[in-house]
Amino acid sequence: MLNCKLRPVFKQAQVLSAPLWRHKMQIRGCASRPATFQLLEDSLVLNYGEKPMHFNYVWLRDHCRSAASYNSQTHQRNVDTGGIDLTIRPDNTSVQDDHLILTWPGGHVTKYSLSWLAENSYERQKQSRVQPRILWNSDIYKNANVPSAKYDLFMSSDNEVKKFLQNYLLYGIAFVDEVPATVEATEAVTQRVSLIRETTYGRMWCFTSDFSRGDSAYSQLALDRHTDTSYFQEPCGIQVFHCLKHEGTGGRTLLVDGFYAAEKVRQQSPENFDLLARVPIRHEYIEKSDTHRNHMTGIGPVLDLYPWNKELYLIRYNNYDRSVINTIPHELVQRWYVAHRMLTTELRRPENELWVKLNPGKVVFIDNWRVMHGRESFTGLRQLCGCYLTRDDVLSSARGFGLQA
Numbered sequence: 001m002l003n004c005k006l007r008p009v010f011k012q013a014q015v016l017s018a019p020l021w022r023h024k025m026q027i028r029g030c031a032s033r034p035a036t037f038q039l040l041e042d043s044l045v046l047n048y049g050e051k052p053m054h055f056n057y058v059w060l061r062d063h064c065r066s067a068a069s070y071n072s073q074t075h076q077r078n079v080d081t082g083g084i085d086l087t088i089r090p091d092n093t094s095v096q097d098d099h100l101i102l103t104w105p106g107g108h109v110t111k112y113s114l115s116w117l118a119e120n121s122y123e124r125q126k127q128s129r130v131q132p133r134i135l136w137n138s139d140i141y142k143n144a145n146v147p148s149a150k151y152d153l154f155m156s157s158d159n160e161v162k163k164f165l166q167n168y169l170l171y172g173i174a175f176v177d178e179v180p181a182t183v184e185a186t187e188a189v190t191q192r193v194s195l196i197r198e199t200t201y202g203r204m205w206c207f208t209s210d211f212s213r214g215d216s217a218y219s220q221l222a223l224d225r226h227t228d229t230s231y232f233q234e235p236c237g238i239q240v241f242h243c244l245k246h247e248g249t250g251g252r253t254l255l256v257d258g259f260y261a262a263e264k265v266r267q268q269s270p271e272n273f274d275l276l277a278r279v280p281i282r283h284e285y286i287e288k289s290d291t292h293r294n295h296m297t298g299i300g301p302v303l304d305l306y307p308w309n310k311e312l313y314l315i316r317y318n319n320y321d322r323s324v325i326n327t328i329p330h331e332l333v334q335r336w337y338v339a340h341r342m343l344t345t346e347l348r349r350p351e352n353e354l355w356v357k358l359n360p361g362k363v364v365f366i367d368n369w370r371v372m373h374g375r376e377s378f379t380g381l382r383q384l385c386g387c388y389l390t391r392d393d394v395l396s397s398a399r400g401f402g403l404q405a
């Protein structure tokens, strides 16, 4: 938050393109910070805090929070945006008691608190992260000693769920221990935080190395680090695993923070990072058997970034399911492979690998938009159950607890 004691420096003259006309007004109340504004052709510039903020007039009318314009019970807009004159400008503008007051042609009055405007400005959004995270390699994660939730408390205490979600948001993985080794208990655990996302694999799924589906997951083979359902237009947000039984050797789970690796690429080569973020590729899942017919494709870049602040929010990385590359013009293909190799090199550094044996009782939640999973080959009977969760509902639960998500 901006601090009252910090007096902002007013340098707007250099930053602004020549205004048609100017109106400056400075308010110095006891509790208020000084605020000045200028009226440009299509926007108002507010100096309140460190950097000038620009508010377009149509935007200001569109975001009016008066009872006529906005239903604060339902948090929904009443204003018909399609009916706002695109050349609208306020007839009168003033700052009083930490509020910006605009009178529009026709007499409608809009009153914004300056802190609301600052909070909701593009300039603020551009500087801030949507999701605070702690990026990790194996040592960072282990040294953080992140506690696992315990089943009993997790099922009865909302505060326990809150702590769990906080860890999940920060690290992209979180564990619940002492869960009864049943599908029902696993399902009950997931329902403390979200809704299950049903897919072609089922709602709650239980699988073993029986080749019941046309996918290498249903074998005893090792699986390299990857994200799941990269062939969905929106890959599943969260994956939950619970190993109900393993009578044999091997089968440890590999976890790698894809964002840690991607940020290493960003530091070493912004060009490679940019290429991975810009070039769309396709993933696919084709299954043709007597019992299952599926053909899914999803198209998107390896790295998805928020356009306004370049924050990474999703990684698609699955060498098994990556489909024919025909979305990259020939002059970029070689460069794309070089960039992809740099990411692969980072993802494969042994120090970035977190290996865990999922024994019965331990349920892991994995952010499938961030953290890659894989497994070691194994022998014997190994039964895993789990599900995918809808990301929107996990984040909604987190926000319900007041967490930033």
Ligand SMILES: C[N+](C)(C)CCCC[C@H](N)C(=O)O
Binding pocket: 201, 205, 207, 215, 216, 217, 226, 227, 228, 229, 230, 318, 320, 321
């Ligand atoms: C988890 N479960 C066994 C149900 C499905 C596995 C899907 C595997 C697929 N290759 C992918 O990466 O999406």
Ligand SMILES: O=C(O)CCC(=O)C(=O)O
Binding pocket: 217, 223, 228, 253, 373, 374, 375, 384
């Ligand atoms: O068997 C495992 O541990 C995980 C396999 C896998 O990658 C998956 O089911 O998505």
Ligand SMILES: [Fe+2]
Binding pocket: 217, 226, 227, 228, 373
């Ligand atoms: Fe997988």
